[in-house]
Every structure is written in structure tokens, then in C-alpha cells.
Amino acid sequence: MKIAVQKFGGTSVADETIRQQALQRIQEAVAEGYRVVVVVSAMGRKGAPYATDTLLSLIPPVELPEREKDLLLVCGEIISAVVMTASLHQAGIDGACLSGWQAGIITSSHFGDARIIRVETERLSMELQQRPVVVVAGFQGMDEKGEITTLGRGGSDTSAVAIGAALKADVVDIFTDVEGIYTADPRLVTDAKILNKVTYREVSQLALEGAKVIHPRAVEIAMKHRLALRVRSTEKASKGTSIGGTKDMAGGTMDFCSGRLITGIAHTAPITQIKIDISPWPDPRAISQQVFLAMADAGISVDFINVSPKVVIFTVPDEVTAKATRVLEEQGLCPEVHQECAKVAVVGVNMTGVPGVMAQIVVALNRENVQILQSADSYTTIWCLIRARDLAKALNALHRQFCLEAETGQTCYP
Numbered sequence: 001m002k003i004a005v006q007k008f009g010g011t012s013v014a015d016e017t018i019r020q021q022a023l024q025r026i027q028e029a030v031a032e033g034y035r036v037v038v039v040v041s042a043m044g045r046k047g048a049p050y051a052t053d054t055l056l057s058l059i060p061p062v063e064l065p066e067r068e069k070d071l072l073l074v075c076g077e078i079i080s081a082v083v084m085t086a087s088l089h090q091a092g093i094d095g096a097c098l099s100g101w102q103a104g105i106i107t108s109s110h111f112g113d114a115r116i117i118r119v120e121t122e123r124l125s126m127e128l129q130q131r132p133v134v135v136v137a138g139f140q141g142m143d144e145k146g147e148i149t150t151l152g153r154g155g156s157d158t159s160a161v162a163i164g165a166a167l168k169a170d171v172v173d174i175f176t177d178v179e180g181i182y183t184a185d186p187r188l189v190t191d192a193k194i195l196n197k198v199t200y201r202e203v204s205q206l207a208l209e210g211a212k213v214i215h216p217r218a219v220e221i222a223m224k225h226r227l228a229l230r231v232r233s234t235e236k237a238s239k240g241t242s243i244g245g246t247k248d249m250a251g252g253t254m255d256f257c258s259g260r261l262i263t264g265i266a267h268t269a270p271i272t273q274i275k276i277d278i279s280p281w282p283d284p285r286a287i288s289q290q291v292f293l294a295m296a297d298a299g300i301s302v303d304f305i306n307v308s309p310k311v312v313i314f315t316v317p318d319e320v321t322a323k324a325t326r327v328l329e330e331q332g333l334c335p336e337v338h339q340e341c342a343k344v345a346v347v348g349v350n351m352t353g354v355p356g357v358m359a360q361i362v363v364a365l366n367r368e369n370v371q372i373l374q375s376a377d378s379y380t381t382i383w384c385l386i387r388a389r390d391l392a393k394a395l396n397a398l399h400r401q402f403c404l405e406a407e408t409g410q411t412c413y414p
Helices: 016-031 053-057 064-088 122-130 156-167 200-208 216-225 282-298 319-331 357-367 390-402
Strands: 003-008 034-042 095-098 106-107 117-120 132-135 140-143 147-152 171-176 227-232 241-243 264-276 303-307 311-317 334-345 376-377 382-385
Touching: 003 156, 016 034, 016 064, 034 064, 034 122, 034 156, 053 064, 053 156, 064 095, 064 132, 064 147, 095 122, 106 303, 117 156, 117 303, 122 132, 122 156, 122 264, 122 357, 140 156, 156 171, 156 216, 156 382, 200 216, 200 264, 200 334, 200 390, 216 227, 264 319, 264 390, 282 311, 282 319, 303 376, 311 319, 319 334, 334 390, 357 382, 357 390
Parallel strands: 003 034, 003 171, 034 132, 095 132, 106 140, 171 227
Antiparallel strands: 106 117, 140 147, 227 241, 264 311, 264 334, 303 311, 334 382, 376 382
């Protein structure tokens, strides 16, 4: 069998009009001779009747265990899967509907953020032999003890790619409300361009840095199994963005070498920068240790970390700023807190060893009077922390500086 896996996110199944467009993408794949596994998210986003956040809002303000929350949250995807299956039948297409665990998704027991251990494909393969389409509820599975679990944010992407890998699918399409992966957020950057093709490493880094078009965990699975992956528009019959490369001799997908210096610019906002002056203390090293142990004990994830003999700097999401500040003050520390910041990431897997990349970033931001509050780098990414109010200005300046509207990723301006 030729197998295609198609994942439709919440905005792609939100109402009857957009579901008909999703149905058209399914019909196109069937017409091309594919047996299709359709993986769906809950319908709509926050405020929609069956969206994940709406279901969470039904719970009274009590400390409900994550196990019970998972039992509630899987309902959104199951409803979406049944409705999509009904749309298929209405269009004259034979389709079956399966929950995540019926589709064979076996996970760890970490409720709320489980990891997929394996996909047992017997039921899926049997259903695909009998009919052209099987609809699977994404974001969910079952652990070895028979407990229902959810996979965390972006879990439907992970469901789709894991199923594709287990079935050795010819292609996995991630359908969304944009036409593909852009060089920057098109809502903020006027010249943002769709990338026709990206490597696994490029898209994984962009996703980790805030590009929300696909979950990085899904990309990791695709890269491990050399799975052909595409990001496409539900509304338009365009090719979108291909991730990976061409088939190798063994039938897997090889990552290609893009040759781009800079692939794109991602961002995360709003976030809070926290600084603690440790220089007055008799043992600054002990204080820096105390800071991070306190954050860990409070369950607060920190990012963008700089530690020096005189100061400790890190960022947290804005929504946990009050908690982080309180924890530090309880430790006898005086944190300097700067809210409403944004982390901008210039991503390019070929920038290692190339001189002048940071120079161009500084030139671009200085030209627009954007202050860099903090910076760091890795082999593939340079990060700058700025004020959130300067975000659009900074993204457009960097996009122009590296000629990303022309998809070259090279420097345009001196």
C-alpha cells in the first residue's frame, strides 16, 4: 500500500467550512492512490466549545491530578475524529475512527506530557486494508498499565509522525493555517518568504526557538526514521515546505545540504529577564547554585542563562514571573526583574566558523535603535534578548540584513 499520513490542526477542523477544505486534501490523496491516515487535533482554539483550553476551563479551581485531566482532555480529539469521519461518510468515502490507544499508540506514564514508546500497527494496517481512510484522534495514547495519557502541546504532530514512521508511510503532511514554513513570522515581517525546502536540523531549530508551525519532537522522530515530511496549507492546494531530502538507496529520506548561511528568524515572547547580583556575597558560587536549585524545586524552567562571578541572569515565561520573584526573595535575594522582553533567534545550521554573523546582527539592530539586553550563541543559533515593544522592528531589520526575502540567507547590507 502507498500510505500517506495527514495531520490537521485545530484551526483546520474548527468549523464545517474549513473541514470541507481538509476533506478536499484527503480526497486528493485518495485520488492519487494513497491509503490515508488522518490525525486530528481538537476543534478550534481557546474559546471554541471543544478546544483543549476550553475543556480545561470546565475544571473547578482545585488541584486535580494529571491522570484525571488527561481523561478529560482526550475528549476534544475524539470528538474531532468522529466529526471528521462523519464528513468522510457524507462525501461517500468509507472511513473508520480510532482513538489514539485503539490506533496502537503506547506511551510512557507521564500524564500530561507522555512520550511515545512505540506504535503497534496491527489494527491500523487491518483498517487500511479494508477502507481508504482511517481517522485517528491525535495527542493521546495509553501506557503499559492501560492508563490513558496525553502527549503535551503539539502532541498531534508527534502522533502523526510516529504513526507515519511505524507504518513506513510514503509521506506525512502537517496541514495548518499557513502555507508552509516561513523565514520569519509573516504576521510581523512583511517580506517573510515561504521556504520551499528545509533540512531536518533547520526546521527543528526553528521550532525549538518559537516557530509554531510544527513541534520539534515530531521533527526528531521524522529525522530518526528519515521520513518524508511536509508542512502545507489546508485551504490551498500548494506544495508547502518539504522537510528532509530525497529518497536514498534504501528508501529512506536523506537530509540535504541547503547551503544557506541563515535559514530564518524565530522568536519567543513575552518573557521576563531576571538578574541577581551575587558579587556582595562571601561565596558567590554558592549563591548561584542556590538560585538554580530554588528554581528547580519550585518547578520553574529557566532559559537564556548567563552565569558570571558577579551576576546570574536568566529568563522565565512572563506567566511565572511573580512566582519566580517570590521564590528568590524567600531565599534572601534581591532579583532585578525586567518583564515584557522577547528572545530573537537567528538560525542557520551553516553559520559555524563563519565570521561576521554577530556583527551583522548588531549592525541591523543598532540601525533601528533596538537595544540588546543579553545575547548567546550555539553552533546553529545566535540569540538576542530585546524589549518586546521592539520585536517587529527587530525581526524586519534582521530579515532585511540577511536578505531572507530572497531566500539566500546572505548579508545584503554593509
